Structures are given as C-alpha cells and as structure tokens.
Amino acid sequence: MTEAPTRPQTGARRARRPGPAAVIWGSIALFAVLFALFTYQLSAPSQPRQHVLVRKVVKRRVVTTVVPTPGESTVTSGPAVSSTQSSAAATPVTTSAS
C-alpha cells in the first residue's frame, strides 16, 4: 500500500498578518479621514432651524381717573354739523343715557 504524497502549502494561500507599522499607520489614516469628515460636517451650514416665537399678549383696557370737577354735555343737537380740526381741539366724547 502506498501513501499519497502530501502537497506542500503555498505562501500565497497562507494568511499573512500585517505588521505593526501598517496597523499604526492605517489607524492614523482612518482617524484623519474621519476627523476631516467630522470637521467638514460641523463647519458646513446646517439646515434651517425652526424658530419658536414667544409672544406675550398684553390686553390693554383702561386707565381711569376719577374727576370730580363738573363737565358739560358735548354732543350738539340740531342739523348735521361737520368740521375737520386737529385732534387736540376736538370736543371730548361723552357717554350718557339716551
């Protein structure tokens, strides 16, 4: 009985482990690429942000003063009276029963 000769393994098929220098330089290169990408993203203009508008609604109503001095009825009677004058000169507005 004869034994089949064993084939010697070729160098190409055997897994070669990278040397330590290659690992170090590869890591540095990868870091540099990622760092550059990250920096670029940060410096690039971002998408417009949504603005939240905070609005304070102040409902103004009245400021009052008690005036004890006598006044006068202001609305004239009779036919229509029309005039244009400065606001300061206008007769005061009066509310009364009618």
Place this chain on the structure above:
Amino acid sequence: MSEHDLTFDAMGSHVRLLIGEPTGGAPPAAEAAERGREFIAGFDRELSRFKPDSGLSRLNADERERVPASELLRRAVGAGLEAAERSGGLVDPTLVREIEATGYASSRAGMRGAPLAEALEQAPQRRPASPSPEARWRRISVDDQRGEVVRPPGVLFDTGGAGKGLAADMVAERLHGYGRFVVDCGGDIRIGGSAALVHPYEVYVEHPLTGERAFVLRLSRGGVATSGLNVRIWRDEDGRYAHHLLDPATGEPAWTGLVGATALGDTAVEAETLSKAALLSGPEGARETLAEQGGLIVHDSGRVEPIGPLARPPRIRLPKLEANGAAT
C-alpha cells in the same frame, strides 16, 4: 394729526362720527363720515319701531310665522337675541306691548325728560328686575339661508336693546382704513383704529342726576355704553313716573336702586347689553355683571361706584427678573 367731526340726529339720539386720517389709500375722512351718516339713516329707516313702513314694523305686523327680512333686519334680530341670551333674558327684545302700555308708543326724541330726583322720591320699593318666565324671545330665530325671521305671529320684536350699539359697530366695520375713530350713537360708542392704541380717546361719563362729568375713561379700542333713567322718563296716564327700562318679569319700569350704569365691552353691542343688564340687576347684580369687562354704576343716592378693572387704580408693572437675569 387731524380728525373729521360730524354730528347729526338719528335714531332719536345725537350721533357723532370722529374719524382720523385715512391710511392705505382710503377716501378722505369727510367722505367716510358722510357715508357713515347715510348708513345710519338707512339703519334707522329699516329698524325704527316708530316708522310704520320700516322693515321692523312690517315684521311685527306680519301674520305669517316665517317673514322675509332684509340682511340688516336679520342681523338686528340676531343681535337682540344674543343680548337676551347674554343677559339671561333681562335685556328682552320682545317687550313691545309693555313699553307701549307705559306710554312709550312714539318717539321721544327731543322731548325733555321728567325730573329724575322727583321720580325717585315717588318710585316704588327698589328691587332687582328678573327675566320673564315666558321668555318669548326664545321663540324667535333667524334663518339666514332663506332670508327669514321665524317667530310665532304676535310675538313683537324691538331692537331698542341693542340697536344703537349695533349701528355703532356696523359703522366701525367700515372704518378700518382710518388711523383712529369714534362712532357715538347716542352714548353707545365704538372706538377703533391702530393710532388709538398710541393716542387713546378720553370718554367722559355723564352723571345721570347732575349732568356733570362723573368719570373719565381712557379707551383705545372696543365699546362703551351707558344706560340710565334720566333721559327717557315721563309721567304715565295715572301720573306715575315711568321710564323705558322695563322689568321683563312684570312689564313695568324697573326701579332697582340704580339710576345709571356704564359698561365696557369688546363691541358697542356688548357694552350696551352689559350696561342695560347691570342697571336692571340692581347694585349687587351689577357688580357681578360688570366685574369682568369693567364699568361703573350710579346709585339712586348719586354715588358713583367703579367696578372691575375701573375700580383698581392704575398700576405700573415692572418685569420680573429671573435668577439667570432674564426679564420676563
């Protein structure tokens, strides 16, 4: 800054239109005032209870349940119903027969009122008015799609409770193109315009017993109205004093302990409703009615009592400083 000032008589009262400068290509203020006067004249023609050919008189005379009505009449009916709803039935637009029975069957424009002080001495015991248990106003509705007012024949309607306020509001709707303006329909007033926010109007409240200035309001927008016993007051056939503000529960003039009430509101209709409701409610009810929007009441004694925002003195609010220093 100039303003156009137009005064004339309409709706049994004095009307005043005070219109500032036009903005954004609106016609001159004088032209707007004239248009406002024409609108109010048409309003009066359509809604007067004293004109037999008015839309309102035709509605009241119509024996059908569904009555065709103009857009203006439908809006006035709607405003009257809103006033009734808002006041819980105190401002009741269906008291036409009752008011005529007291002697107010024709216009009292230009007529001098009876002396209020004397009327108060002879008036019955004071008590707040109440809504009518019958609440006839609840049986009235407006059908805008078909352009009709719907109500059982015989239920009469009167715009008196909200008519002048509605006129003021409707004229104000036509004055958006002006810096600031006042529409004063017999003391029921509407104020508006962006310039009024910077330069508010001073509105004097007339004291119903003395005719003097009882209070000064500073208003930049909204409505203000006054109801009082001093103007439309007369002696009835029996010699008793009567006036036009009726207690819906009895159909008789209401003597509530108040002779006047002024109310503020977002609109003149709202202010008019609140002022009438306040006067009819008596002092205690008036304080509640006017608490939110503000107003003042005048007691039978002549005492003026500001209510709600008017009762509080003016305040200056400083911004609160937070721990981080930000002002809010």
